Amino acid sequence: MIVPLTPTLSLWEGKQERAIIMQAISLKFIISLVLGMGMMATAGSCWAKNPSRALKEYSLTAEEITWEPRPGLKLKGWAYNGQIPGPEIRVKEGDRVRITLTNNLPTPTAIHWHGLDVPADMDGVPGVSQDPVQPGETFVYEFIAKQSGTRFYHTHGSGGEMPDEALQMQMGLYGAFIVEGKNERKADRDYTVILSDRNAALAPMSMQMKMEPDLFFINGKLSPAIDHLMVKQGERVRLRLINASSMTTHPMHLHGHTGKVVAIDGNGLKFPLLRDTVPLAPGERYDVEFTADNPGLWAFHCHELHHADTGMVTLLHYEGQ
Ligand SMILES: [Cu+2]
Structure with a gap:
């Protein structure tokens, strides 16, 4: 009997091919299944994440x-x-x-x-x-x-x-x-202190616009209308200083306490700076922390002194003082 080599080979190849195809299909199926489950799991976790x-x-x-x-x-x-x-x-x-x-x-x-x-x-x-x-x-x-x-x-x-x-x-x-x-880590007192400036005679939509600032505010107020920074002895205090002025820098000075600058422009510092005066250019922010460990009434003011003279002064005020 003449063994038809080619058909046998073909047969073998055919079987092999089918086997490979079957394997490929199975593999594809398994991969799809795994990927599909993975995607479902991912979609599930996204879905789970978004509400949170x-x-x-x-x-x-x-x-x-x-x-x-x-x-x-x-x-x-x-x-x-x-x-x-x-x-x-x-x-x-x-x-x-x-x-x-x-x-x-x-x-x-x-x-x-x-x-x-x-x-x-x-x-x-x-x-x-x-x-x-x-x-x-x-x-x-x-x-x-x-x-x-x-x-x-x-x-x-x-x-x-x-x-x-x-x-x-x-x-x-x-x-x-x-x-x-x-x-x-939350502070016991967390104060936001926004500094700003303006010209008192500012008249929008007029041709006589004077822009040179002559009023300097803390949280939109002038001394003596500015709220005091109230503290109790032993508290950890955070001041979030923000300079929203149009054109003036404010070196803010706290009496009686050395502040620790823990963040500049909102970004935490690895090594805090010890400062009693921090200079804020327009747009800048400084986060200053200190422990209220020196009871009394203490000035907190801009050290550009004509700014302080027009009202950029408030008090760090220990309760009961
Ligand atoms: Cu100032």
């Missing part, structure tokens, strides 16, 4: 108010939600944040999230990342607060599209944006 990423929603309405930084001194101000500074936004690291801006001002505006690395179209720079928000319009900002620390928000211009940023800052459009870290 809290959505924090805020509304900020920019509007004109009467600003009274000390009794009897009435200024025209532009405020978020009727207050200067605007309301403090405080979220946790990793939260999704949605903020709806409504513009009830007589001029276009936008909000920039200073120190937060947000997607470009959420950065709030008119003519660069978005169109200016016109009077009567709203704009929704949404991003994940990825970085912890002391950040802030403020109106923003870009020269061409919105040339009056300094004016809008001086009028009062700024506020704190605090992102609490996941493993942050």
Whole structure:
């Protein structure tokens, strides 16, 4: 019998091929199954993760108010939600944040999230990342607060599209944006201290605009209307200093205590600096911690002394003193 080699080979090859195909199909099936299960598991974990990423929603309405930084001194101000500074936004690291801006001002505006690395179209720079928000319009900002620390928000211009940023800052459009870290050690007292400036005679929409600041505020107030920083002996105190001024630097000086600078621009320092005076240029933030271990009444003021003279002074005040 002549053994037909070729067919046998073909038969063998055919079997082999089928076997390989079957194996491949099985392998593909198994891989698909594993991948599919993996994807389902991944999708499941994403689904499980998203609800735990809290959505924090805020509304900020920019509007004109009467600003009274000390009794009897009435200024025209532009405020978020009727207050200067605007309301403090405080979220946790990793939260999704949605903020709806409504513009009830007589001029276009936008909000920039200073120190937060947000997607470009959420950065709030008119003519660069978005169109200016016109009077009567709203704009929704949404991003994940990825970085912890002391950040802030403020109106923003870009020269061409919105040339009056300094004016809008001086009028009062700024506020704190605090992102609490996941493993942050909380202080017993956590004070936000926003510094700002303006010209008292500032008159928006007029041709006689004077911009050289002659008033210097702490949390929108002038001495003696500024709230004291109240403490009890033994407490650990954190001051979150934010300079929202349009053009002035403020070397802030605390009497009777040496502060530990634990963060600059919201970013924690590996090696804290010991300082009794911290110089804040416009846009900068310093987090200073100290232990309340020296009872009494202590001045806390700007060391640019004509700023202090116009009212940039408050007190560190031990309870019972
Ligand atoms: Cu100053």
